[in-house]
Amino acid sequence: xxxxxxxxxxxxxxxxxxAWAHAGLNSSVPAQEAMLNESPNTLELVFxxxxxxxxxxxxxxxxxxIALPKPSNNNSSAxxxxxxxxxxxxxxxxxxxxxxxxxxxxxGKFDFMxxxxxxxxxxxxxxx
Numbered sequence: 001x002x003x004x005x006x007x008x009x010x011x012x013x014x015x016x017x018x019a020w021a022h023a024g025l026n027s028s029v030p031a032q033e034a035m036l037n038e039s040p041n042t043l044e045l046v047f048x049x050x051x052x053x054x055x056x057x058x059x060x061x062x063x064x065x066i067a068l069p070k071p072s073n074n075n076s077s078a079x080x081x082x083x084x085x086x087x088x089x090x091x092x093x094x095x096x097x098x099x100x101x102x103x104x105x106x107x108g109k110f111d112f113m114x115x116x117x118x119x120x121x122x123x124x125x126x127x128x
Contacts, residue, residue, distance in 0.1 A: 023049035023078075023100045030112040037115055039087040043068070043094065050076035051098040051106075060090040076101055089116040 029044040053071035
């Protein structure tokens with residue numbers, strides 16, 4: 001009987017942990033700490049489960065906010081793709097707030113860097 005109660009306890013813990021699991025950000029493009037050489041055209045967020053993206057913002061190193069399309073709160077999705085304007089070289093931070101289908105609010109942030117375009121200096125003939 002003692003083993004039966006242990007078994008029930010383990011099963012209840014396993015199911016309660018699964019019930020309390022919340023969606024999180026699985027990946028993004030640009031990725032966390034990406035170092036880019038050209039401005040990305042889109043910002044992509046991929047969550048572990050469908051969420052409603054409530055708010056998203058993009059800020060440069062000087063804390064200037066870059067305008068992004070407003071997310072649609074009507075439908076839940078596990079993937080969001082937002083158009084980006086042409087970005088200047090800087091360090092950027094993406095802040096997001098989402099609501100899981102269970103009503104749980106979550107938030108997070110990630111950074112990426114856009115370097116200035118690298119142009120090779122033209123070779124010149126110094127001889128002669």
